[in-house]
Amino acid sequence: MGYMMTLMHLQGVADEIMCKAFPTTLKGAARIWFSRLTPGSINTFKELSAQFTAHFIRGHRYKRSTACLMSIKQREDETLRSYISRFNKEALSINEVDNKIFVAAFTNGLRKGKFLFSLYKNDPKTMSEVLYKATKYMNVEDALLAREEKPKKRERQEDTRQDQGWKKARKGD
Template sequence: MPQVESYDRSKDPLDHLESFKTLMHLQRVPDAIMCRAFPTTLKGPIRIWFSRLTPNSIGTFKELSAQFASYFIGGHKYKKSTACLMNIKHREDETLRSYITRFNKEALSINEADDKILVVAFTNGLRKGKFLFSLYKNDPKTMLEVPFSS
C-alpha cells in the first residue's frame, strides 16, 4: 500500500494535503478517521502544531485541511511563470546538451507552458552558433519541431 511521506516543512504543504487526501479517498476512509490519521504524517514541530489545536475545535477534515494550509502556506511552492524561462542562458562553459537538459528541467516546473513561448525562450537563451542559426533558418513553431539532433 502506498504511503504519504511525513511533512516536515521541507516540501509543499498543499501537495502533502493532496497526497494524503488521494490516498485516503482511494481507501474510502471516513472523514473522522482521516482527521485522526493525518497527524501520523506530520513530523517534529509540525506535529507539535497539531497537538496544540484546541480539542474538539475541528469537526471535519475539510476544516483541518484549511487550518493546516493557512498555517503552513508560507511553505507553498508556487508554480513559475514562463517569464522565468527568458532568464535561462546557454553559458559559455556549457555544452548544448547541458543547456537543453537545464532548460527542459525548468520548463517542466511551469504550469501549462505555451509551446510557442517555450520555443522563443529556448532560442533566446542559446549562444550564437550553428545550432541557433539552424533554428532561425527552420523557424520551429513548437518544441517538437526543434531539431535537437543537430
C-alpha cells in the same frame, strides 16, 4: 496541519479563527498556494483543510511559471546537449505548456552561433521541432569533431615514429 492547528481544533476554536491562524503556520510553496486562494472562496476550516490536503498531500506539487524559463541561458563553455538537458529539466517544473513560450525561451537562451541562426531561419513552431533540429545539429557536430580528431591521432603517431627513428639514428652515430 501542525501541532497548533490540531490543538486549536481539539479545543473547539471557531472556524473563523482557525482559518485566520492557519496561514501563520505556512512556509514556502504552501504560503504561496494560500496567497493565491480567491478571497471569500472558503467558508469553513474543513474546506480549507480539504483543499490544502488535495493540493499538497496527494502529490500535487507547486509548479513554476513559464517566466522562469526566460532566465535560463546557455553558458559560454556549455554544449548544446548540456543546455538542452538543463532547459528540459526546468521545463518539467512548469504548470502550463505553451509551445510558443517554450520555443521563445529556449531560443532566447541560446548563444549566438550557427544553430541559433538555423532556428531563426527555419522558424520552428513547437519544442518537438526545435529538439529534432537540435539533434540533427548535434549529430553533425559530433561527426565533424570525430573527423578532426582522426588526423590529430595520425599526426601524433607520425611524430612518435619520427622521434623513434631519430633516437635509432642517434644510437648508430
